[in-house]
Amino acid sequence: MSVRLPDGLQVLERGWLSSNNIVFHDPEWPTVVDTGYGSQGAQTLALVQAALQGQALRRIVNTHLHSDHVGGNAVLKRHYPSCQILIPPGLQDAVTAWDETRLSYTPTGQHCERFTHDGVLTLHGTVRLGQHDWQVLPAAGHDHDMVMLWCGELGTLISADALWEKGFGIIFSELMGEPGFGRQQATLDLIAQLAPRLVIPGHGAPFTEVESAVRNAQSRIQWLMDDPRRNADNAMKALLAFKLMAHQRLSLAEIAHLFQQSQLFNTVVREHYPQDPAELAARFAVQLEKAGVARREGDDLVLKS
Ligand SMILES: [Zn+2]
Known part of the structure; x- marks a missing residue:
């Protein structure tokens, strides 16, 4: 409208x-x-x-x-x-x-x-x-x-x-x-x-x-x-979705690097999530798949058009 x-x-x-x-x-x-x-x-x-x-x-x-x-x-x-x-x-x-x-x-x-x-x-x-x-x-x-x-x-x-x-x-x-x-x-x-x-x-x-x-x-x-964790959850998903929109496709290693960068600055993220960036990447890749935003192709996460 x-x-x-x-x-x-x-x-x-x-x-x-x-x-x-x-x-x-x-x-x-x-x-x-x-x-x-x-x-x-x-x-x-x-x-x-x-x-x-x-x-x-x-x-x-x-x-x-x-x-x-x-x-x-x-x-x-x-x-x-x-x-x-x-x-x-x-x-x-x-x-x-x-x-x-x-x-x-x-x-x-x-x-x-x-x-x-x-x-x-x-x-x-x-x-x-x-x-x-x-x-x-x-x-x-x-x-x-x-x-x-x-x-x-x-x-x-x-x-x-x-x-x-x-x-x-x-x-x-x-x-x-x-x-x-x-x-x-x-x-x-x-x-x-x-x-x-x-x-x-x-x-x-x-x-x-x-x-x-x-x-x-x-x-x-x-x-x-x-529950401030909800804000952190949204932030991580938004960060990943944004990066995926910009690049269309990201490897799990690239996603891990992204989260590692943000972990350095985000105390709440450090508090609430696993310290291992690879584990964090895998977890949020699954969440974006579940939300219907992306699909997996091997070790890559691909934006759904
Ligand atoms: Zn803004």
């Missing part, structure tokens, strides 16, 4: 490997919010070019710095050299130094082409996108440095990974033994207060049934809090 979007705004709905790209048409400042995953950079560029119909992109705004939201920054900047990149406050030093651990790319085994930023968004400030001012709101939980963009005039929220039609992103900080569930609850409370008529999420289709989505997300966060 497709919903009616505000004029001058276009959602390039991508999927789960790449985040959605939200294009704002404007004679002066054509802008895109979030740029997808690096391996799909050529497709991102082609989609943005088609959307802009010959106009040059002038600005990229990122909701957060996860690889599936900023992976197209470098390729877009190469194609549109005068394009400015604005990132949320918090990790700008990590971007300047390109610290792949703080930027999450090393612990998640994900790839992101290096880019430089031209400016930093101001929390509770506004950014002009198309014909309207959008407020930059904090959206801790999935990523404590993430922001959402809110336009009261349009009753529209760009929610990033704080709220999807069904659920929200993994609460990563909890995997490192730092609080995150409560902060996600606060973000959901903020969304409930705003009472958007339309939400444009980071993944999946835009939706208008916001109240029930928030309600479901709130009960999901409670369910995760009741």
Whole structure:
């Protein structure tokens, strides 16, 4: 079911490997919010070019710095050299130094082409996108440095990974033994207060049934809090599914390497799972098969199309 979007705004709905790209048409400042995953950079560029119909992109705004939201920054900047990149406050030093651990790319085994930023968004400030001012709101939980963009005039929220039609992103900080569930609850409370008529999420289709989505997300966060292992379980499955989407096929040895990387950083994973990465790989390969996401071919796990 497709919903009616505000004029001058276009959602390039991508999927789960790449985040959605939200294009704002404007004679002066054509802008895109979030740029997808690096391996799909050529497709991102082609989609943005088609959307802009010959106009040059002038600005990229990122909701957060996860690889599936900023992976197209470098390729877009190469194609549109005068394009400015604005990132949320918090990790700008990590971007300047390109610290792949703080930027999450090393612990998640994900790839992101290096880019430089031209400016930093101001929390509770506004950014002009198309014909309207959008407020930059904090959206801790999935990523404590993430922001959402809110336009009261349009009753529209760009929610990033704080709220999807069904659920929200993994609460990563909890995997490192730092609080995150409560902060996600606060973000959901903020969304409930705003009472958007339309939400444009980071993944999946835009939706208008916001109240029930928030309600479901709130009960999901409670369910995760009741047993934090559930969050770790989801994280491991999501990590593996993401890697499989990016590569189509992974050997058990490659999966073991991925988990070994993430074990180095994730205290909860160390607590709850076998220490042996090979054992861990075998266990989650079976789980993805059972979920119907992948099938086994000898020592390889293959993404089902
Ligand atoms: Zn994310």
